[in-house]
Amino acid sequence: MALAPTDAVGPKPGSAGVRHAPVPSHSAPVTPGKVAIWLFLATEVMFFTGLIGSYIVLRAGSPRGAYSNLYPPNTPLRGLENSRGVVLRSIGPDRSKIEEVLRSLGDRKPDEAEQVIAAVPHGVVPARSAERAEALASALRSAGAVVEVEPLKTFEWPKPYDDAVNPLAINLTAANTFVLICSSVTMVLALSAIQRGNRAKCTLFLLATVVIGSIFLSVQVFEYRQLMFEHHYPSGISANGHFVPSCSLFASCFFTMTGLHGLHVTAGVLALSVVLIASIFGAFSASNYAAIELTGLYWHFVDLVWIILFTIVYLL
Amino acid sequence: MTDTRVLSPSEVAEEHQQEAHAPYLMVWLWLAGLTGIEYVYAAGLKDFFLILLGGLLALAAIKAALVAWYFMHLKFEGKWVYLLILPALFLAVVLVLALIPDLAMQPADPEGDHVRVEPVRSDVEMARRIPMLATDRPA
Numbered sequence: 001m002a003l004a005p006t007d008a009v010g011p012k013p014g015s016a017g018v019r020h021a022p023v024p025s026h027s028a029p030v031t032p033g034k035v036a037i038w039l040f041l042a043t044e045v046m047f048f049t050g051l052i053g054s055y056i057v058l059r060a061g062s063p064r065g066a067y068s069n070l071y072p073p074n075t076p077l078r079g080l081e082n083s084r085g086v087v088l089r090s091i092g093p094d095r096s097k098i099e100e101v102l103r104s105l106g107d108r109k110p111d112e113a114e115q116v117i118a119a120v121p122h123g124v125v126p127a128r129s130a131e132r133a134e135a136l137a138s139a140l141r142s143a144g145a146v147v148e149v150e151p152l153k154t155f156e157w158p159k160p161y162d163d164a165v166n167p168l169a170i171n172l173t174a175a176n177t178f179v180l181i182c183s184s185v186t187m188v189l190a191l192s193a194i195q196r197g198n199r200a201k202c203t204l205f206l207l208a209t210v211v212i213g214s215i216f217l218s219v220q221v222f223e224y225r226q227l228m229f230e231h232h233y234p235s236g237i238s239a240n241g242h243f244v245p246s247c248s249l250f251a252s253c254f255f256t257m258t259g260l261h262g263l264h265v266t267a268g269v270l271a272l273s274v275v276l277i278a279s280i281f282g283a284f285s286a287s288n289y290a291a292i293e294l295t296g297l298y299w300h301f302v303d304l305v306w307i308i309l310f311t312i313v314y315l316l
Numbered sequence: 317m318t319d320t321r322v323l324s325p326s327e328v329a330e331e332h333q334q335e336a337h338a339p340y341l342m343v344w345l346w347l348a349g350l351t352g353i354e355y356v357y358a359a360g361l362k363d364f365f366l367i368l369l370g371g372l373l374a375l376a377a378i379k380a381a382l383v384a385w386y387f388m389h390l391k392f393e394g395k396w397v398y399l400l401i402l403p404a405l406f407l408a409v410v411l412v413l414a415l416i417p418d419l420a421m422q423p424a425d426p427e428g429d430h431v432r433v434e435p436v437r438s439d440v441e442m443a444r445r446i447p448m449l450a451t452d453r454p455a
Contacts, residue, residue: 027392027393028389028394030394030396035400038397038400039400041401042400042403045404046407049411050411053408053412053415057412057416057418057420058419060419061419161359161362170358170359177351178348178351181347181351185341185343185347188338188340188386188387192340297389300383300388303383304384304388307379307380308380311376312373315354315358316372
């Protein structure tokens, strides 16, 4: 509710026109900088629409069978409908015996045994028929492994939480989403502090925003490292065991969207660092805080985009 | 940085009165709570795609609206902001709806689920499937 600044003195009850209801004429003042940043954000809406819209359309057009729990993305599945997958949950005490069994399968590539073992507890060996799958399973069991046999399941798009087709770490990213939301709160508190003339508090909240934003970026870099280099995934996710942009349409969509969002976060952290340094040197006051306000608008927009990206890329 | 110098002292004071006292911590609690609900909802209903889609999009829209309304101060801005944002949002929807038929509404498979559609293996094959993109389309 809009109150006149002199409200502390207290208008007399019934004195007309002193205490007024919020009306459109009392909206925040329009400054050139604010118009410019909103215009920029409108173009950013179209930028992310290009990305998110392409994702929606490509995903909606992805045919059933593009992903499966046994074969790498986009493997032609005609003739493979009766496949079974032997899923290696644990290799047991003797790794060399398991390797020996896996290497004895004649039609495999030489490094496939290592790949399958590296992906345990989701190491998948596809077999063309139930008989072959059962034979392999019992050979692995007698070598001390824990295995399951699964039928072929096909998907239009990798299903969240299904470790056979989707590598994304939802728990980590949900926590990271919360981290980014917290940085938006510290940002708005920094603006609120300087509007009240509290420079020290404003600087501290700006520092918190830069730190929390950097934490978000670090977690994302960690996640990329896990996906692309460190972790080994089963064959349903990637042919070579690593989730890299070239391994599927899902992967290239994921890296394009989260990567370009990450660049926006990076730009935001850099801009906020400049504002933070200016704030440390006393550049802002209760009547001069436009840089904080405008950088904040950009930062909140980046947070808003992440809220949408997290939902549609990770959870759906 | 010089923007606020064009404001009169009473305008500045009024902006402070409104913006500096908005319920930011309450909004933060809501955003945190909604993120938690989203997480549990997604884990619990992962096998029901349409319920998942509707619920999660609604939750994401509420969260995005909270950020825009309180943190981006839409609550305090005049109509001019909407003149910038609404056309962009409208065009965003049009762009997606206009592209959906090209890729997502391919002819139905006459024999049902038993015959699988060959997956797309390369950009060239993708181009062949989408007549608009094809360069070697039959006459």
